Amino acid sequence: MEEVSREGEATITLPDGTTAKLPFLRGTHGPPVIDIRTLFNQLGCLSLDPGFTSTSSCFSAITYIDGEKGELWYRGYAIQDLANNCTFLEVCYLLLYGELPSVVELERFENAVKNEMLIHMKLIDFYSSFQQGAHPMAIMVGVVGALSAFMHEDIDVMVAEQREAAAIRILAKFPMMAAVAYRTAYGLPIVFPKKKFGYTENFLYMMFSDPMADDFTVDPVVVNALEKIFILHADHEQNASTSTVRIAGSSLANPYACVAAGIASLWGPMHGGANEAVLAMLDEIKSRENVDTFIAKAKNPNDSFRLMGFGHRVYKNFDPRNQIMQDIAHEILTHLQCNQKNILELAQELENKALNDDYFIKRKLYPNVDFYSGIVLEAIGIPRDMFTVIFALARVIGWMSQWHEMMSESVKKIGRPRQLYVGAQKRNVQPREMREGRESISPEIINSPRKVWSPTKEKAAN
Incomplete structure (x- = not known):
């Protein structure tokens, strides 16, 4: 990691005249930082930053984003350069170890991943406890959490080699865990990986192959498209799910x-579920003739319609991943000659209209990576409820690299944000008969026949 330079001090003065001097730090790129770690000790007050929009929570050498310029780097390499010249496993190696692998290093890494792809049969049995039709992300939350029961005593998180082994294991096992989640949800028989296939090929094989068929051919164009999608989603600085993994790991x-x-955090439509929401929006718009109507609805503050896949917390110019994703969409739809072309044309019409509308320009609302990714995934044949699982499959190496980096720090602090308390003043408990009555619980819950526990029923049962 590059050295952080200290460029003097920032002085903060309270209304009563009390002052504090705080280090003013600068990294290799990006905005400088005021180090407020001693703020409370010096002034007895805290900073307030809901959503952590102006807070740096850590030092990191993995991913750099410049939202104003629309830049995204992994370990100093531009995302466009990596997507056009590297495989997903090369990028995984880069994120975990800091450098792109040599030919020998990549071969060893690929072999290490292949050797760990199978999951424990007892873990496969665990899938059977989920009913057919269960959401694949719900299954993934449970199964990945259960994986810790199979690999707990073998991991000393303070040892770098064991952290690296843990990262390789979950990277390797995630394609099978994701594929089995899909096949469980849809009532399909489980397919095991084959060493003759690469990482992404194995995932597609385990997802879509028919166990009764003699052979399965993996389309190289589809593999290339999915590899690029994985690369584009592999890491994205301190987003919600990555921050969740870091905070959990800090304990x-x-x-x-x-x-x-992290998977649970990613599941939400404000994070990993956005591309599914984009397709739902395009289904609602239906045709290019309706675009102007829905643009107007999006600008109407009294209308609940929103343009999904537009805008980003960090990017204020353009999302550098969006153009790559649009190119992938063109390539895959042309190659597969599928009927999603109408959806792609609709998406492009919507994008062009929005990018030339002052309302969206002034608010810096540009298409992000989610705007086209759902179109590609659906064209490949991946059902919409699996979209976020694909995101998780790509992001797991980013989570583990960020976790490994955090655990490598010489001084470790458990994540423990503070708050600005706005509740009641201190008060005394009154006897029950003296308390004012109020409808704290809605009548619908009180009168619901599906009560969790009833002492009367319990006595009757005994």
Whole structure:
């Protein structure tokens, strides 16, 4: 990691005249940082930053984003350069170890991943406890969390080699865990990986092959498209799910449990579920003739319609992943000659109209990576409820690299944000008969026939 330079001090003065001097730090790129770690000790007050929009939570040498310029780097390499010239496993090696692998290093890494792809049969049995039709992300939260029960005592999170082994194991096992989640949800028989296939080929094989068929051919164009999607989603600085993994890991928890927490965070439509929301929006718009109507609805503050896949917390110019994803969409739809071309044309019409509308320009609302990724995934044949699982499959190496980096720090602090309390003043408990009555619980819950526990029923049962 490059050295952080200290460029003097920032002085903060309170209304009563009390002052504090705080280090003013600068990294290799990006905005400088005021180090407020001693703020409370010096002034007895805290900073307030809901959503952590102006807070750096850590030092990191993995991913760099410049939202104003629309830049995204992994370990100093531009995302466009990596997507056009590297395989996904090369990028995984880069994120975990800091450098792109040599031919020999890549071969060893690929072999290490292949050797760990199978999951424990007892873990496969665990899938049977989920009913057919269960959401694949719900299955993944449970199964990845359960993985910590199979690999707990073998991991000392303080040892670098064991952290690296843990990262390789979950990277290797995630394609099978994801594929089995899909096949469980849809009531399909389980397919095991084959060493003759590469990482992404194995995932597609385990997802789509028919166990009764003699052979399965993996389309190289589809493999290339999915590899690029994995690269584009492999890491994205301190986003919600990555921060979740880091905070969980700061307690020295099992890394697989930390990843399960990250999956839960990723599941939300404000994070990993956005591309599914984009397709739902395009289904609602239906045709290019309706675009102007829905653009107007999006600008109407009294209308609930939103343009999904537009805007980003960090990018204020353009998302550098979006153009790559649009190119992938063109390539895959042309190659497969599928009927999603109408959806792609609709998406492009919507994008062009929005990019030339002052309303969206002034608010810096540009298409992000989610705007086209769902179109590609659906064209490949991946069902919409698997989209976020694909995101998790790509992001797991980023989570583990960030976790490994955090655990490598000489001084470790458990994540423990503070708050600005706005509740009641201190008060005394009144006897029950003197308390004012109020409808704290809605009548619907009180009168619901599905009560969790009833002492009367319990006595009757005994």
